[in-house]
Amino acid sequence: MNRPDGRRFDELRDIEAKAGIIKRADGSASFKIGDTIAYAAVYGPRNLYPKFLQNPEKGVLRCSYNMMPFSGSGERIRPGSSRRSKEISLVTQKALLPAINLNEFPNSVIDIFIEFPQTDAGSRCAGICAVSIALAEAGIPMKELVAAVAVGLVNGEVAVDLSKEEEDLGGAVDIPIAVTTRSGKISLLQMDGMIKAEDIKKGVALGKKACQKIFEIQKKALKEKYNTQ
């Protein structure tokens, strides 16, 4: 069985990444994977108010995930926060925290905004990849970058980077994974659907490999910004 768009089962969609696209932000990046486009902007470290949110031991990381009203496939998405966007904001924050060193910024905040003008599955993963580039560009001390990709079942086979078309097939499983690119630890793992235990293991291994490919693309995006001699 093949995939609907003719990709191999370990093949990612086409990726384009760019650093430094939003002038007024301290760091920013775009990450396009297939038809999913993520823009990430990082502001800070900056003042944090109200004061009770401050942490005197280390800085606070705030994430906001937002799909634009026209970004989905068909139906208009109601603007503003929803149960889903709140959850994804939270898991994005948790996926990034292990890689970031916030001890240098007590009582302050780093704000992250992720916007999606167009989505076609895998948006939380695209968002994490974009933010990771943006954080590095903002000069935040990080142990490593974070890369993320979804794995799952397509027609009963383990595959990486599902598109919306594949996700909507019967019996599809969707497992977004975020991996810290140097230590190879998993900082995000969610699952939607029914899958056998050995297939999860296979999928995670595939996902880790794919994340290394994404890391190379993130690296290139950051270096390109400064190679303009």
Add this chain to the structure above:
Amino acid sequence: MSLLIKDKDIVVPGEELAKGIEYSSGYGTYKDKEGIVASKLGLVNIRDKEISLVPLSGRYMPQRDDVIIGQIEDISFSGWRVDTGSAYSAMLSVRDATSEYINKGADLTRFYDLGDYIVTKILNVTSQKLIDLTMKGPGLRKLVGGRIIEVNAHKVPRIIGKAGSMVSLIKENTNCKITVGQNGLIWIDGSPADELVAVNTIRKIEREAHISGLTDKIKAYLEECCKKNE
């Protein structure tokens, strides 16, 4: 036991810089089991077996003895609160602001009013980033007239140049008075046309800060601008 990058390379967080224990890790890097790894986006700087990074971006982090340009943000009984252009504001106490005798409850706006810009030095920074300032020192003063522009704090060393060479080049060519704060705020005072040339030059330096041979490029640029103005 080997170096994986060259001097002046651009590296990203999580990129391995050297294997083994031959090199020691400096600013912007850390050591793990296998070797030395970058923790910031920056230019590699290798000196005497120590690998450190020169960061290319990021906000200003207040440091002791930095001379910065700050804006008065609030006035209290005992002094002024100053915006430093970073995540943390600083305190300038009356004692450190002037050697004049000031009565208790006197009107402090007589010295510095809300919104005034001052050139000031950082006396101390605590672990919780509480910052004390002083106005006692050469060149520390209130700024009157001119204009303030903001650049990335990490580009300030290039704007100043070696022993102030770059900034004096701009001063000579534009007849502007210029003060550069370590926090990336720059004060420029001159005729409007001259100020514009100075601003454009500084913006050019900011854009091309990581490119070598910058001084000659800026010299040529300034000469060209001055020709146009005449």
